[in-house]
Amino acid sequence: MKYTQTISKLFIGILLLTFLSCAHTPKRPVEELTYRLIPQFADRFIFEEKVASDSLDFYEIESKGPKIIIRGNNDNSMAVGLNRYLKDFCLTTITWDIADSIYMPDNLPSVPSIVRGKARCQNRFFLNYCTFGYTMPWWKWDDWERFIDWMALNGINLPLAITGQEAVWYHVWKKMGLTDEEIRNYFTGPAHLPWHRMSNLDYWQGPLPLSWLKNQENLQKQIVKRERELNMKPVLPAFAGHVPQELNRVFPKAKISRLSEWGGFPDRYRSHFLDPMDSLFSVIQKEFLTEQTKMFGSDHIYGADPFNELVPPSWEPEYLSSVSRTIYESMSQVDPQAIWIQMTWLFYIDMPSWTKERVNAFVNAVPKGKMILLDYYAENKEVWRITDRYFGQPYIWCYLGNFGGNTMLAGNMKETGMRIENVFHEGGDNFTGIGSTLEGFDVNPLMYEYVFDKAWDISIPDESWIEKLADRRTGKIDPHARNAWKLLYDSIYTQPAQLGQGALTNARPSFKGHGNWTTQPYINYDNKTLLKAWGEMLQATPRNNDLYSFDVVNIGRQVLGNYFSVLRDRFTKAYIHKDKNELSRIGQQMINLLTDIDELLSTHSAFSFERWINKARQTGITDEESDYFEQNARTLLTTWGEKNQSLNDYANRTWAGLVQNYYRVRWKMFIDDAISALNEGKEFDEKAFFRKVTDFELSFTQQTGYSEVQSKRNSVETAKKMYQKYASQIAE
Structure with missing residues (x-):
């Protein structure tokens, strides 16, 4: 009897497992994407494939009770529909960087009426x-x-x-x-x-x-x-x-x-x-x-x-x-x-x-x-x-x-x-x-x-698009954030990126110009306008701290980098007028500014040289390979190729670690040599400095084992400190 009951239970168990197995259908790729990105809400989304009326992709979004229904002609278009819902209804931006966390509201908003979207091109x-x-x-x-x-x-x-x-x-x-x-x-x-x-x-x-x-x-x-x-x-x-x-x-x-x-x-x-x-x-x-x-x-x-x-x-x-x-x-x-x-x-x-x-x-x-x-x-x-x-x-x-x-x-x-x-x-x-x-x-x-x-x-005007962007970057509607992004839209984002751009901080040091074609620091806006945008941004009270932190560091980095050009020109003027005290004073301001820029950058992983180097080292399976990969990684961002190559600094970045240990070192060499030349009553030796700085650049590419722990300082608090320190100087 017990044997028969055991067999019956086993048979029922097998039937149940078979039924559950047959009832379960593999998740669509867009469902898997949703589970990866917002697992806490993934079961609230239903994805339905629908045949397109023509060759162009499309999506639809609507609410049915507590569920969000997203339809589309394939998983790619349904992913676009998901993103549209997250951006417009949840004020959520999902970035391409795995280090960025994903902000979501406590509850999923409903969709009042069906939202449709269609691709304009294949x-x-x-x-x-x-x-x-x-x-x-x-x-x-x-x-x-x-x-x-x-x-x-x-x-x-x-x-x-x-x-x-x-x-x-x-x-x-x-x-x-x-x-x-x-x-x-x-x-x-x-x-x-x-x-x-x-x-x-x-x-x-x-x-x-x-x-x-x-x-x-x-x-x-x-x-x-x-x-x-x-x-x-x-x-x-x-x-x-x-x-x-x-x-x-x-x-x-x-x-x-x-x-x-x-x-x-x-x-x-x-x-x-x-x-x-x-x-x-x-x-x-x-x-x-x-x-x-x-x-x-x-x-x-x-x-x-x-x-x-x-x-x-x-x-x-x-x-x-x-x-x-x-x-x-x-x-x-x-x-x-x-x-x-x-x-x-x-x-x-x-x-x-x-x-x-x-x-x-x-x-x-x-x-x-x-x-x-x-x-x-x-x-x-x-x-x-x-x-x-x-x-x-x-x-x-x-x-x-x-x-x-x-x-x-x-x-x-x-x-x-x-x-x-x-x-x-x-x-x-x-x-x-x-x-x-x-x-x-x-x-x-x-x-x-x-x-x-x-x-x-x-089909929304750019002005509305920028407001929605500001809302997503802070996770809420904030007038200060909107004001900041309007300033950026009207006055800063007005020129295309150009070959060979970089703040003067990243350029090979010189009294005038910018050392090489690969580090052109020219801007077509007044830095005081960008300072104003930074100030507005810092007055916002965000819910989405990750993206907001990126923005206040990013804008601050550019403001301070632009200001470095002003200090360098004052340094040059002091050298021309043989004003030793002013030369030393401005030279120290330049070094302090580079240190402060590095401190600000070190609060966010998106601006980290350490991250770049550590990822390169982790690619190696032996210490020798890790050293090889690190040297290759260092070279691309600095000399690019051989010593004094025409592409030197082409891949320049204002990153923590790179500013402090590479760009700052070059500028300190220059400042010290200029001060020494003036004190000794000699002309600045351009050729000697060139040999010295290019030797340093090459030696930097050959170093290995870089490790600099990211600062635990708060990005926003550090940005506010830097703003308070430099705002009045920049606004002069």
Whole structure:
């Protein structure tokens, strides 16, 4: 009897488990996203797929009792609907930075009436080759997971996905007869790989460790899997002609030429290019795409960018046409559905050489619709307007907004909005989307929210958009925050980001100018206006402390950085007038200001050199590898390349640790030498100082084991202290 009861209970248990298993359906990717980001409210959202009436994505939001219903034609559009609800009803901004906590109200607000949204374009592109060097080289999966969620929330469906390609090339070059040493020496250090991938640079800080190749291969598999789950089409790389010069050892008859010098690097780092007319070209393309598809799959969209900031072997239109045609045909022979995405930065940066005839020859050698062109820096120069809308090939209007990860408040918001509206009305049938091609994640996150909102039918005036932004950044409606953001919109965010920007604090010291083209400190607004915005911001009483803390540090950092230029000019004046007491007094003020800037920055992880270095070190699996990665990470942000390179300070950032231990040290050397020269009745020795400062810069890149604990000071209280200390001086 007991045996029969036991069997019966076991049978009932199995049936119950089977029923529960069958009743449970796997969560949609957008549901999983919701559980990751706001787990405390995830069960309050219901996501329903609904067929679109046309080819454009859409979403709907409504309340049903305690539940929030979000519908859309796929998980990507439903994520946009979720983000719209969070932003408009909860005053919640979810950033791309995993270090930022997510503010939510105590209760989910209901939606009074159904809210609908529809995409205005099919393609929403994001990223730049450079972003993978200036921001992402040390990212782990948790960083990528948060970032991919952010992309989905903002409707991005065409992300550049070039992580891990060296693992593919390693297998291809090995198969073609190159040795392990030849291949890994050919690659650059991790942070410089974007410029290797763009054919600008080889061998710099190689060899690349095998552990890096495997790590990045595994990471890319996770990246593309998640992006596809959220209805994105990852843009994978294709072969564009860049080869190791050692390939001539195996194929002595291959037509391989040396490309032009780039970035001031010596000849030994120059890249090599295989003539597309060489029969080996299609062989390599087939090997690469086949191996890549085996590793990472394919959505049939490939990025290939020959001649970026380089001089082609020939400027003849027939040659440019044959290069373009061969690259595309070699792709389509492997993947008949292949679409080629080409950035058009090269047309902008070398406009005199890329005449309309040459651009036309290059882009129209590819069948119509099989090439998509990225109008890379359209907030500054719209190439579509000077190329007859790219002669009919599809294109995407892109906002760049940042060079080198520079920490400068920049962005021409009104102009950007007008240009986007104009391209929707005047861009032609071959205008297919909106994108952003930022070089580094930066201190102007509002601009990227703004640009991707423009890809949807959110028809509110900019003034209202800014008010809503202010509400989200503080977690409440606060008049002081709104006033601050209105000042920023009207007076600060009026000019596009430029190549080589940086506060004078970050420049190689000099009596006048700014040391190098890479650290231009010029601003087109009165610093007193920015000071006023900072003061208004500091009077706000936020509920969302994380984003508000970022804002008060970010604005304060720029205010104080701008003021440093005033002090430097006073220092120069005192030197010219041989006023020893004034020279010493102003010199000490400059050093104290740099110390105070570093103190303010140290209160927020977004402005941390320590964070950058620690992430680089954590990438290594041995102490030796950690040291190697740290040196590579230091180099990119300081000298960029070799000693006294033309790109020196191109990736300058006003970050805690970098200000105190690098920029401040350089300025103290300069100030001390100027004071000594005046005291000794000598002229300042420019050459001696140059030798000293460049020796220091190089030595800084070679240090290892950096560790500086983030300050536990409160960001807001520290910002208020700095404001009280400097406001009257700046307002003079």
